[in-house]
Amino acid sequence: MWNYEKRLQFPVKITRPCPRTASLIISQFGGPDGEMAASMRYLSQRYTMPCKEVGGLLTDIGTEELGHLEIICAIIYQLTKNLTAEQVKTSGFAAYYVDHTTALWPTAAAGVPFNACEFQSKGDAITDLFEDLAAEQKARTTYDNLIRVIEDPEVREPLKFLRQRELVHFQRFGEALEKIKSDLNAKNYYYFNPEFDKQFIRK
């Protein structure tokens, strides 16, 4: 069960709207390495994770990613607030505006809508944790790309915070992988699937 906290994990206060910037950042909402894919990935994988502590970690990181989704949405919302029709036409935002006005809809920057194929839930602890490690790095690269082209400090600060969190998650997933491996045969981690062939797990 979840409860909502009526606050952002990192404050967002943008005073200069810029729909062009919003149309780039939206990739971290519904793009291939966005926060929605991140949250759904971890919250889907956690059920079959063979180690309770790692299941708990996936829950907590998956929950934090929902908070990140909210930060990204707040940024996009504030960047597209009170737009004039003229701004819509000249800012590269017109195609999105036609279908969604200024509402939030999960899509990649290039226009590909959110799709569950952006993430995997494979049912093998080693496979899934490597996917999670890669996902955090892909999200970090995307934040790097955004921070490189965005100049407004009011937008950059929350993006820099989110980028830092990707690093922390990467570290924690690395530790989770070590924990899973400590229950497996060190001579061959890939001899069996710890989520399915449970009889081989050392207790």
Next chain:
Amino acid sequence: MLQEINETSFMVNDLTLYLDTHPLEEAALLQFQKAMEKRKELLKAYAEEFEPLTMDCVCPDTNNHSACCTRYAGQKHFTWSDGPLPWEGGSI
């Protein structure tokens, strides 16, 4: 005790929706207040007896029944991962 927490919490959830659209209704406000007080008491009692159900109930000094991740039972530790995962059907 978990059953009672579930029932009280569901009352809070349902009253929340009702009060979202009827924020001035006194009878519902009173019920909400009662249910919320009960929920807080129950969560505290559950954390002391078993394990914390929310982050706000995590307290390394008051609940340390689980031996997981500890060298000895009762060792001070981060209790958040104590107890069964909810999807394992543990605490019914």
